[in-house]
Amino acid sequence: MSLYSRELGLDLPAGQSAFLWGPRKVGKSTLLSQRFPNSARFDLLDTRTLVRFIREPWLFAEQVLALPDEQRQRPIVVDEVQKAPAILDEIHRLIETGGLAFILCGSSARKLKRGGGNLLGGRAWRFNLHPLTWQELPDFDLLRALDRGLVPAHYDSAQHRRALNGYVYDYLKEEVFDEGLTRNAAAFSRFFDALGFSHGEILNFSSLARDCGVESKTVRQYFRILEDTLLGCMVEPFARRRSRAILTRAPKFYLFDVGVAGNLIGRRIERQRGADFGRALEHFILMELLAFRSYQEADFPIRYWRTKSGLEVDFVLGAAGQVAIEVKGSRVRREDIKGMHAYVEEHKPSAALAVCGEPAARRAGSVEVLPWEAFLERLWSGKLM
Numbered sequence: 495m496s497l498y499s500r501e502l503g504l505d506l507p508a509g510q511s512a513f514l515w516g517p518r519k520v521g522k523s524t525l526l527s528q529r530f531p532n533s534a535r536f537d538l539l540d541t542r543t544l545v546r547f548i549r550e551p552w553l554f555a556e557q558v559l560a561l562p563d564e565q566r567q568r569p570i571v572v573d574e575v576q577k578a579p580a581i582l583d584e585i586h587r588l589i590e591t592g593g594l595a596f597i598l599c600g601s602s603a604r605k606l607k608r609g610g611g612n613l614l615g616g617r618a619w620r621f622n623l624h625p626l627t628w629q630e631l632p633d634f635d636l637l638r639a640l641d642r643g644l645v646p647a648h649y650d651s652a653q654h655r656r657a658l659n660g661y662v663y664d665y666l667k668e669e670v671f672d673e674g675l676t677r678n679a680a681a682f683s684r685f686f687d688a689l690g691f692s693h694g695e696i697l698n699f700s701s702l703a704r705d706c707g708v709e710s711k712t713v714r715q716y717f718r719i720l721e722d723t724l725l726g727c728m729v730e731p732f733a734r735r736r737s738r739a740i741l742t743r744a745p746k747f748y749l750f751d752v753g754v755a756g757n758l759i760g761r762r763i764e765r766q767r768g769a770d771f772g773r774a775l776e777h778f779i780l781m782e783l784l785a786f787r788s789y790q791e792a793d794f795p796i797r798y799w800r801t802k803s804g805l806e807v808d809f810v811l812g813a814a815g816q817v818a819i820e821v822k823g824s825r826v827r828r829e830d831i832k833g834m835h836a837y838v839e840e841h842k843p844s845a846a847l848a849v850c851g852e853p854a855a856r857r858a859g860s861v862e863v864l865p866w867e868a869f870l871e872r873l874w875s876g877k878l879m
Contacts, residue, residue: 496650497524498630501789502623504529504597506569511589511614513575514599516623517724517750519645519661522599525623526571530597534558534565538574551580555588569595576600586614602723622724624785625751628867629874636866640774641763643753644781658757681708685716689747690759694773696744696800717747726750727784732797732810734841746798752777766851772823775866776808779821779849783809786873794879805833810843811879818843819869822850826863834861845878 500521506512516522526533536554538544547554558570575582575598588594598618625644628634642654651657684706692702697717703710720726728745749755752774756763761770783796795813800806811817818837822830826848838846838860846861849869856863864872872878 496646497528498626498646500525500623501627501629501785502621503789504621506595506597506619509593509595511569511585511596511618512598512621513603513618514597514621514623515603515724516601517625517645518601518664519647520623520625521646522623523573524646526573526597526599530569530571532565533568533571533597534561535571535573538572538577544577547578547581551578551584554578554581555584558584558588558594559592566592566594569597571597571599573599574601576602582614586617589614589617622788624788625781627782627785627874628870636775636778637763637766640752640771640778641756643751643756644778645751645753648751648753654753655757658753662754662757678708678712681706681712682716685713686758689749692747693755693759694746694748694777696746698744720747720749724750729780729809730795730797732799732815734815748777748780750781752781767824769823772821775823775849775851776821779819779866779869780809782870782873783811790876792879799833799837801833801836805836807833807837810837815841816844817878818846820848820861822848824850825852826850826858828858831858831861835859 498521502525504512504514504525514522514526526535536543536557538547558566561570572581572585577600582598585596585598589596596618626646626649627644631639631649639649642648642651643658645661648654648657648661685702685708688702688705692698699710699713703713706713717728721728726747726749728747730745731743733743749758755761755777756774761774763771763774765771780796786792787794787796794811797810797815798806798808799810799815799818807818808821809819811819815837818834818841820831820834831848834846834848837843847869848858848861848863849866850863852863852865855865855868869878
């Protein structure tokens, strides 16, 4: 697998601890090995190590204190920390009494929160690692990214379909069932299957509940599980002021990776055309927005806008909705941006962009039509927000 230069900055002052969260296989361990090659490492995916620390968490502190002085002066890496919440009390004590620093890596803080785990009371900074981005891939291949996704092992794999099938199964089994996050495995499996039909769409919790044979509040809990295990995120509707023209207050849900979503949906992207290509491109643009916001520590909301008459804008950025983005897989026609023109008229954004696969930028009234590469150049150069 290729090694990539990641955008996430992990520059820690001496003595500063950190949590590094991210879905499995996005490259957390690889990144830490690159940035902290001489640090001591405890891998809780090792069963013997995990069982030992679960039974006797104080052994962790004893092993840390037995490290050579030069290793104790560097950040100490603990991988998959959510598997042994009890050692966090030992880590807290070592930070307070020994002045040691730790980088605690994992794929979910949910188990720590549910079990009353010690999240170190603000003593550790939080970082999130996302799948690969356009900025991190020097020879970026759009079709490859949309079809395989941007989890490094999938993007690089010659057997990406097998890899994706295994990944979806592993997440469903390990992240949810084995972690004990839901007791009704059959209902959650039905929910996971039904998710493919509602991915990237306005959520109807009641309809999903009927499909799964559970209550609506249970479906909402399932979505919270997916968010807490970093498997996806909600995109809420934008409404700067209450208006009867707004269709819904319901959010949309997107999985964390376009390839994982495609596997769940049963989608293959082989050409830069068609409805599936357009939906995958929309998801990819959201992934880039989320990664940029996280890595640049830019605290702007990402929402969508829709009216009762069906006018819609895919993404609205900023507290005041100052940037509107519509994503189209095909050539942008006048009827494709009716929603954008309506949004511009009502909210007067500073930028209204139609992101697409056209070869050159142009202007269509109040909307700037941008090739997707030009949009990403503007985003990552900091000129969008």
